[in-house]
Amino acid sequence: MRHFLEVEDLKPSEFARILNLAGDPNPPQALAGTGAALLFEKPSARTRSAAEMAVVQLGGHPVYIGAAEVGLDQRESVEDVTRTLACYNAVIGARVFAHSTLERMAEVSEVPIVNLLSDEAHPTQALADLLTIRDALGALEGLTLAYVGDANNVARSLAYAAGMSGMAVRIASPEGYTLSESVLRRMRRRGCEPVQVSNPEKAVRGADVVYTDVWTSMGQEDEADQRRQDFAGFTVNRRLMAHASAGAVFMHCLPAHRGEEVEAKVIDGPRSRVWLQATNRMHAARGLLLWLMEQAG
Numbered sequence: 001m002r003h004f005l006e007v008e009d010l011k012p013s014e015f016a017r018i019l020n021l022a023g024d025p026n027p028p029q030a031l032a033g034t035g036a037a038l039l040f041e042k043p044s045a046r047t048r049s050a051a052e053m054a055v056v057q058l059g060g061h062p063v064y065i066g067a068a069e070v071g072l073d074q075r076e077s078v079e080d081v082t083r084t085l086a087c088y089n090a091v092i093g094a095r096v097f098a099h100s101t102l103e104r105m106a107e108v109s110e111v112p113i114v115n116l117l118s119d120e121a122h123p124t125q126a127l128a129d130l131l132t133i134r135d136a137l138g139a140l141e142g143l144t145l146a147y148v149g150d151a152n153n154v155a156r157s158l159a160y161a162a163g164m165s166g167m168a169v170r171i172a173s174p175e176g177y178t179l180s181e182s183v184l185r186r187m188r189r190r191g192c193e194p195v196q197v198s199n200p201e202k203a204v205r206g207a208d209v210v211y212t213d214v215w216t217s218m219g220q221e222d223e224a225d226q227r228r229q230d231f232a233g234f235t236v237n238r239r240l241m242a243h244a245s246a247g248a249v250f251m252h253c254l255p256a257h258r259g260e261e262v263e264a265k266v267i268d269g270p271r272s273r274v275w276l277q278a279t280n281r282m283h284a285a286r287g288l289l290l291w292l293m294e295q296a297g
């Protein structure tokens with residue numbers, strides 16, 4: 001039984017295979033006659049729609065479940081909700097506050113568990129991101145990705161995915177918002193060596209991809225004012241983009257806060273690939289589901 005809680009759950013060759021499956025124009029109906037449970041503790045525009053459509057394209061039935069409906073650990077334990085959903089569904093995707101909720105689900109599940117975002121990781125986003133870089137720049141290996149901002153769930157999964165695909169990764173974050181030493185150690189064990197810097201220009205210099213995400217993630221709303229102060233100088237604007245390579249693209253997982261982590265002229269400008277990224281969420285989800293069904297036999 002294979003689960004997908006973080007990019008590190010995959011070998012580089014498996015990650016590459018999922019990207020290739022994502023491009024299959026005539027995918028097999030791998031979910032025909034079955035369901036895919038999609039459980040959300042937090043809001044979503046892209047992840048939910050992309051996953052639902054991917055399930056439909058594979059002949060399955062997406063079952064959206066809001067957290068309040070099942071009452072995780074209130075009406076019923078996480079474990080019993082998981083066991084129940086596995087009775088009717090070939091796969092369970094979940095967006096949760098605590099990553100440990102996903103680990104508890106994986107512990108008891110009879111079907112694959114997919115992380116649709118947790119406080120620690122956003123691996124389905126990373127699949128779509130690497131697909132987008134390949135679409136936009138024609139390759140992955142040898143390119144340089146600069147991530148500017150909070151070294152959060154999105155940054156972690158992206159660093160794994162890019163490192164695993166042969167890209168160089170530089171992360172510029174203010175003090176207190178960098179990857180922890182333990183995360184860095186885990187990454188190094190898998191051959192990923194992100195370079196952390198405190199100066200955004202240093203990260204972006206000559207980069208092929210410039211990526212950012214919100215300064216305040218879902219669940220951190222109380223810290224928003226402090227974070228706005230701490231991230232001053234980390235906005236991706238045209239001046240910063242001028243330090244990147246001539247053909248560099250801008251990426252953002254969305255939702256975006258124009259005027260905070262990114263200037264409108266950048267995200268809405270010619271270098272931006274954010275809508276290709278959003279589209280690729282669906283293709284990447286389909287590739288992942290196909291691979292998980294292959295593994296499940």
Ligand code: CP
Pocket residue numbers: 043044045046047048117125253254255
């Ligand atoms: N990028 C992303 O995960 O978007 P949603 O939160 O809207 O799903």
Ligand code: NVA
Pocket residue numbers: 117152153154213214216217218253254255
């Ligand atoms: N880091 C953001 C990503 C949203 C897709 C969050 O966790 O809210």
